[in-house]
């Protein structure tokens with residue numbers, strides 16, 4: 001059963017879509033604020049995203065990163081409205097040539113959508129309000145969040161999603177993600193606009209909780225590793241048995257990946273408090 005739900009938070013509107021109704025990891029919120037649409041939803045939900053896009057005029061489409069749930073309809077929106085997506089430089093290249101999607105993700109989101117995006121302008125505004133692009137790799141090498149300082153709002157892409165992360169994709173890199181979270185925490189904001197979780201109040205402290213949880217997990221994993229405990233057993237002890245998603249994705253999105261990446265965290269990071 002597919003998901004289709006409209007959201008409103010002050011002057012922000014959102015549309016949650018998804019082919020598979022299995023919670024926040026299998027559905028996606030396309031946000032609109034003033035003259036701007038932020039990310040596009042996946043290609044297999046175009047029939048729902050299209051009327052949402054057509055429902056009122058807009059002037060700008062900002063992308064956070066290339067992943068298929070975020071960028072899938074960028075090309076289709078461009079063709080429909082003439083509005084060329086704006087994206088981080090790395091994203092532009094990936095969307096030009098396309099990218100491979102593991103089978104389980106393809107089932108959930110559909111194929112990738114090619115797009116001809118243009119670089120982010122020097123001065124970004126959303127509805128006339130100054131907006132800062134924060135380059136935040138780790139989840140994806142091209143990921144960028146958008147901070148609206150005056151409102152204290154952060155379009156957080158996939159930086160947050162949950163404060164207790166249990167699974168990691170094989171293309172994610174935890175040490176880089178931790179650097180990006182620390183960098184983001186050095187800015188002021190209080191609301192996260194997460195395209196999976198929705199509007200998250202007290203977003204700064206929620207993101208801090210995620211950081212502390214991951215640092216703590218990394219410390220425990222490294223403690224067990226130094227006692228000679230094997231990766232599979234460390235995973236078992238700290239996160240429990242691998243679930244259906246881990247096995248169905250052939251460990252592409254798994255607890256084991258998270259623990260393996262925990263072992264790469266360098267602990268001087270703990271000293272660099274945000």
Ligand SMILES: [Zn+2]
Pocket residue numbers: 065067070139140158
């Ligand atoms: Zn992503």
